[in-house]
Amino acid sequence: MLEIRNLHAKIADTDTEIIRGLNLTVKDGEVAAIMGPNGSGKSTLSYILAGREDYEVTEGDILLDGESILDLDPAERAAKGLFLAFQYPMEIPGVATMEFLKVAMNSLRKARDEEPLKIPEFLKRVKEASGSLQMDMAMLKRPLNVGFSGGEKKRAEILQMKLLEPSLCVLDETDSGLDIDALKIVADGVNALRSPDRSIVVITHYQRLLDLIVPDAVHVLYKGQIIRSGDKDLALDLEKNGYAGVVGEAA
Template identity: 65%
Template sequence: MLEIKNLHVKLEEEDKPILKGVNLTVEAGKVHAIMGPNGSGKSTLSYVLAGREGYAVTEGSATLDGEDLLALEPEERAAAGLFLAFQYPVEIPGVGNMTFLRTAVNAQRKARGEEEMSAGDFLKVVREKAKRLKIDAEMLKRPVNVGFSGGEKKRNEILQMAMLEPKMCILDETDSGLDVDAMKLVSEGVNALRDAGRAFLVITHYQRLLDHIAPDVVHIMADGRIVKTGGPELALEVEKNGYADILAETL
């Protein structure tokens, strides 16, 4: 589904390479995890895939079901089925959460040539999905992420994902800032979306999220490259011994 080949990326403003040849293939129905120390390029990879400005791709490619992601605007990538759950969800004062969700859902439907969702249907679906994530009606009415706790923001990301039903979900450190209960809620939300047609790329520092969202494949990223790939046991190894051993071994 997602195919990244030899991806090189630098910051636009300075001549500083961050990704130095990332190769990664995520198949439909699978959960891949990327772990790695701070500064290894994990978040950059997620931003570049989602189309954030400020990065320059100097080499390589990234495709979603064969479509060149890098040639698309961020909204086109979203309509193509890509979703990024932000590490730091953005607060937007003045825009109601509900308005935001409905605008997004209908914009994607429109872009795909589908019929827009009626206000009534939308309300029904959003209420049901919000309930599962323990997001109350009050939170839906408030401006996007404004005054939300860390946990509420992350749950709100998962709600957006559930509403938009993307096929390729990237979760950027969704576990950061979550207590045990919130992590469980978020993980359940993610697991409920797992199916044969959908893939996940879970970026995390810690193995603990992977206790809840069981990965099929684990990658270790360091210095802008995937340096090791393995099964779930790789995450446990990191948890036990840290990154040092793995990094030493790959040098």
């Protein structure tokens, strides 16, 4: 379970506050959608969750399963089960995707005091997961994300998520740039990960994704705060009427 309490955060070494008293709870088993106008702080929130050093938390707390993660570095957060699919996935030249996956999976296993995966078992898991995302194994020999098309990058993110089996997944605009078939494949991939012991946060602008990944809760982020929460109907309402009504009430 993710609990964010009165979070304030600014860009490091500046006075620019982006997150301004944000409260959010995502229970185990829940899929929460975060929506909100451009520039409201959605990606910033995901970077802060990941532990990026460009941002500084000045007040409040972030708890994962009841424990604060603020003092943990990104690798320690990942070991605790946090996974982020970024709006703009990073290219990692020189590291084959396959190798990246192996290192990522085995370092999480190590953190959990588990043995590294034997090669045949690793290959079996990768084949299964990439097959379900209709990704060609040949692509996995290429350096991670380098020269991948926009949609291929998003699939590669979901592939990592499937293989790492995180307890908290945050997906930042995973639907952007996907063709219609890929959107369905990615949504199926996310839905397959729904489980009573996993929380999923989906950041999106569009109802079309939420038609496929039906959220348990919808939250509107505006100027660094959650200004409205509701069920899936809130997203439908926003699709129809835009943010003006919700933002007007908060102003």
